[in-house]
Amino acid sequence: MSSGEGNIFRRAWNGFVDFFDERFDMRRVLREFADHEVPAHVNWLYCFGGITLLCLIVQVLTGILLAFYYEPTIDTAYDSILNIMDNVPFGVFLRSLHAWTANIMILMVILHMLRVFFHAAYRPPRELNWMTGVILFFITITFGFSGYLLPMNQLSFWATKVGSEIALEMPLIGTQIHAFLLGGEKISDATLTRFYAIHVVILPVTITILLGLHFLMVRKQGIADPL
Amino acid sequence: MSADKNTAEKLQEDPRAVPFFPDHFLKEVAVMALVLGIVTFLATLMPMPVGEPADPLATPAGIKPEWYFLTVFQILKYVPKALGIIWTFLIFPPFMMLFPLFYNSVICKWRYGRLTLHTIGALGIITAIFFTMLAYLGFE
Incomplete structure (x- = not known):
């Protein structure tokens, strides 16, 4: 409440914070975040989850910028990538950053999981957080698979063809899963639209919700003690 | 608890x-x-x-998925397809999900449970790296 102390910048800042503090109890929320303690055994190995979050943020930012220029149809997808690479300012950098960070993100998820596995941090009361983590792992992998098709080059086309044909081997419902994945018998406009919707709408929404739960549970239960 | x-x-x-x-x-x-x-x-x-732009009529030599799929990709070459698929998509993910319950009811009650678990974990990592290398080098 006291915005009378200090120089003009300090007073302006205090007034700004007071505004939100009076309405949303901001100081208590920020204090709660900043003042909580972590156990002494927490070391560099505990950073993989945080790096994964950083990668996700990079992916969202570069992904939005790429979505401005990418066109998800069979006829235009490849050319729109060429356009990004040749004409869009920083296009080469944005697309390369998106592709490289995708790989690093999956690597970090794997390292994060291995850290949790070998510390047995999934034991009670943290079973549910492990389960959300497993789902998040599969979501990340699906991000990779769906994003790989989008440039419509030889590599992405044939990797998707081979990958989706694996579904055909599933007993009883193989053909149905294959058709559901591709939106038909073979890779077409329907496939590309489908993969694009999965990549930029379904998965981002799902991962955001589950990550929220993941972080809430960590905050609520604290970091596990080693055995 | x-x-x-x-x-x-x-x-x-x-x-x-x-x-x-x-x-x-x-x-x-x-x-x-x-x-x-x-x-x-x-x-x-x-x-x-x-x-190169996608060409449905020209299969390039040595198609490989991204590196994180290589282990599964390679193992599926050696085991019966249906069995591999059922394991990869129907058995392994739920097992991974429910693993903490299994740990809690069986592994942590056994004296050598953690040792066995860590050994299996380490062997799993070595296996994954091994098959990834095989796939990377293009073994059939």
Whole structure:
């Protein structure tokens, strides 16, 4: 409440914070975040989850910028990538950053999981957080698979063809899963639209919700003690 | 069960506990800066090639999925397809999900449970790296 102390910048800042503090109890929320303690055994190995979050943020930012220029149809997808690479300012950098960070993100998820596995941090009361983590792992992998098709080059086309044909081997419902994945018998406009919707709408929404739960549970239960 | 929680009250009694801010936060920021540096370095000096446009009529030689699928891709070459598919998509994911319950009811009650678990984990990593290498080198 006291915005009378200090120089003009300090007073302006205090007034700004007071505004939100009076309405949303901001100081208590920020204090709660900043003042909580972590156990002494927490070391560099505990950073993989945080790096994964950083990668996700990079992916969202570069992904939005790429979505401005990418066109998800069979006829235009490849050319729109060429356009990004040749004409869009920083296009080469944005697309390369998106592709490289995708790989690093999956690597970090794997390292994060291995850290949790070998510390047995999934034991009670943290079973549910492990389960959300497993789902998040599969979501990340699906991000990779769906994003790989989008440039419509030889590599992405044939990797998707081979990958989706694996579904055909599933007993009883193989053909149905294959058709559901591709939106038909073979890779077409329907496939590309489908993969694009999965990549930029379904998965981002799902991962955001589950990550929220993941972080809430960590905050609520604290970091596990080693055995 | 609640004894396992590292709640604020419990940590306040521990003189070795460190504040999240700035101690641990700084560690995270340092590592994040390093990772941002690495991806920027890679994206700048090794930009992603656009590749040839997709041609459904011309199968390129040696098609491989992304590196994180290589283990499964390679193992599916050696086991009966249906069996491999059922294991990979129907048995393994639920088992992974429910693993903490299995740990809690069986593994942690057995004297050598953790040792066995860590051995299986380590063998799993070695197997994954081995099959990834095989796939990378293009073994049939």
